[in-house]
Amino acid sequence: EDKVVQSPLSLVVHEGDTVTLNCSYEVTNFRSLLWYKQEKKAPTFLFMLTSSGIEKKSGRLSSILDKKELFSILNITATQTGDSAIYLCAVCGSEKLVFGKGMKLTVNP
Amino acid sequence: DVKVTQSSRYLVKRTGEKVFLECVQDMDHENMFWYRQDPGLGLRLIYFSYDVKMKEKGDIPEGYSVSREKKERFSLILESASTNQTSMYLCASTPHDRADIQYFGAGTRLSVL
Numbered sequence: 001e002d003k004v005v006q007s008p009l010s011l012v013v014h015e016g017d018t019v020t021l022n023c024s025y026e027v028t029n030f031r032s033l034l035w036y037k038q039e040k041k042a043p044t045f046l047f048m049l050t051s052s053g054i055e056k057k058s059g060r061l062s063s064i065l066d067k068k069e070l071f072s073i074l075n076i077t078a079t080q081t082g083d084s085a086i087y088l089c090a091v092c093g094s095e096k097l098v099f100g101k102g103m104k105l106t107v108n109p
Numbered sequence: 110d111v112k113v114t115q116s117s118r119y120l121v122k123r124t125g126e127k128v129f130l131e132c133v134q135d136m137d138h139e140n141m142f143w144y145r146q147d148p149g150l151g152l153r154l155i156y157f158s159y160d161v162k163m164k165e166k167g168d169i170p171e172g173y174s175v176s177r178e179k180k181e182r183f184s185l186i187l188e189s190a191s192t193n194q195t196s197m198y199l200c201a202s203t204p205h206d207r208a209d210i211q212y213f214g215a216g217t218r219l220s221v222l
Contacts (some may be wrong), residue, residue, distance in 0.1 A: 009149075040190045042113075042199070042213035043152075088152065092209040096142070096167070101151035 001029045006089050006100035014108050017079050021103050023089035024071040033065055033072050034097070036088040042089055046074070084088045112136070115200050115214035122221050128187040130217050134201030138212075139205035141183035143175065144165075145196040146216070152199065157207070158183055191220045 003026045012017040013019055025033065032050045036043035047056045049065035049072060056063050060079075065072045076083055084107045116131035125136035132141065138205050142157040144167075154167030156175040164175050172194060176184040183202075187194055 020153055041215040044213075045210055048210060090152075090209075092207075096154060096157060097207055097211060099144075099152040101149060 002091070002093050002098040004091050004098050004100040006087075006103050007104060009101060010104040010106075012106045012108065013079055015080055017107075018075065018077045019079060019104075019105065021074040021076075021087050021089075022071065023073070023100055025068065025089075025091045025098075027091045027093040027098060029094045030067070031092040031094075034090045034092065035063055035072075035074050036090065038086040038088060038102070039084075046087075072091055073106055076105075079105075081107050083107050113200055113202055113212050113214040115198075115217050117217050119217060120217055120219045122190050122219065124191060124221060126187075126190050126221075127128050128190045128219065130187075130198055130200075130219070132183045132185070132202075132214055134183075134200075134202040134212070136202065136204075136212070137180065138202035139180070140193040140203045141177065142201040142203075142206060142211065143173075143183065144199045144201065145169070145194075146199055148195050153218075155185065165185045190219075192221050195219060195221045196219065 007022045034048045035046040048064045052067040060077045063074045086102045088102045089100040113134045143155045144152045158164045158177040174186045199216045200214040
């Protein structure tokens with residue numbers, strides 16, 4: 001059975017801290033791994049990773065995939081209160097996405 | 110911009126009622142999905158559809174059905190709502206050649222009393 005595990009499930013940090021979110025997976029016919037950010041409503045797309053070892057970057061956020069060890073990390077540097085959200089990791093297998101349980105990040109001023 | 114619209118943000122229903130959750134997308138996407146999201150459980154796939162009149166069961170289809178009569182609209186139906194179906198329901202869509210970058214609606218928070 002396909003599985004995506006995120007850790008930690010919740011984290012509280014102070015503004016300016018750096019955080020690392022982990023996502024490990026077991027999926028048949030791996031196609032891609034995705035990160036989403038969910039604030040009060042719809043999840044919004046952050047990154048899609050398909051190749052091992054290539055970092056994707058957007059501002060203070062970056063992500064990398066290790067297809068050999070079957071995991072990905074999402075880094076957020078110099079966190080801000082606006083980074084407070086649930087971060088979802090999902091892996092695309094044959095025909096659908098399998099989501100992890102999500103990681104709740106709280107950034108305090 | 111892709112727009113996925115869910116008809117209600119909040120809905121309160123009674124046990125045993127028939128409930129319709131509607132989702133409309135404006136990007137001519139072939140694939141549409143219904144998820145529920147619960148604390149500690151994440152997003153779980155209920156049903157999805159590749160095309161008009163086609164449907165596939167997801168991971169937790171029990172107690173639900175769907176309807177896709179038009180390409181842009183995908184409805185989730187709770188035939189007889191129960192309290193354990195209280196949840197956040199999210200609709201998503203993608204073009205036919207990919208299932209990965211999904212565009213989500215704002216969600217419907219359903220409470221069944």
